[in-house]
Amino acid sequence: MAIIDNGNNNSVHFKFHEYKETRANITINGDNNKIDCLGQLYGNGKLNITITASGCSIILESGIIINRGLNIYIAPSGGGTPSKDCNVTIAKDVFFNGVSTLTLSESNNRIDIGEGCLLAGGITFSTSDSHPIYDLDSNLRVNPSASIFIDANVWIGSNVHFLKKAYIPSGSVVAAHSIVTRKFDTPNIAVAGNPAKVVKHNIRWQKKV
């Protein structure tokens, strides 16, 4: 595991089920960041974490499977100012089947992925548009960054993009190639399309036990 720490008071703690040197690449440029793995990581995929920020935390709970790859970037985009105080939590038993990429390029945002979620491949999460847009008259920003929340037991199809404000309630399905731009409130729905809309209510995707 390659860890490059160019800052002060950063803590990195990991457990892999099967340790391999190439399994993780972690680069930190900043201070007071915490990366904590509360259980063992499973699967053969690679974990890449880049933090160019301060006061951030990434918490990976137990039973997470990374089959191909998980990329987490907490870093300003382009010539932006350094990010700070961002948080990522990935809850118990989340299964990353393909490659997923989480990007937090502005301050004070978080991405939470709930327990038991199943993610296909080519999925991106971006809490910021990376470039501000301003109202011509007021000069106020019209596209502020915002956190992303995926509740427990959500199945996310391939190549889904979650933009700022995305919020998926528990037990739901996100159809392949959807672009999620807003909050959905009712649990156990299927959302699909660009922008994603509800296409089914009152469903479940896990077998009843």
Ligand SMILES: CC(C)(COP(=O)(O)OP(=O)(O)OC[C@H]1O[C@@H](n2cnc3c(N)ncnc32)[C@H](O)[C@@H]1OP(=O)(O)O)[C@@H](O)C(=O)NCCC(=O)NCCS
């Ligand atoms: C979400 C999904 C499970 C829904 O399947 P389903 O229950 O059979 O639903 P249907 O095919 O009846 O679709 C319901 C409606 O949503 C629409 N829809 C389904 N998937 C869509 C998609 N990806 N994008 C846009 N619209 C979609 C359908 O056109 C249909 O619209 P209509 O009612 O106007 O005709 C399926 O479409 C899907 O995206 N599966 C993900 C597959 C995947 O990525 N697997 C990766 C391995 S983990």
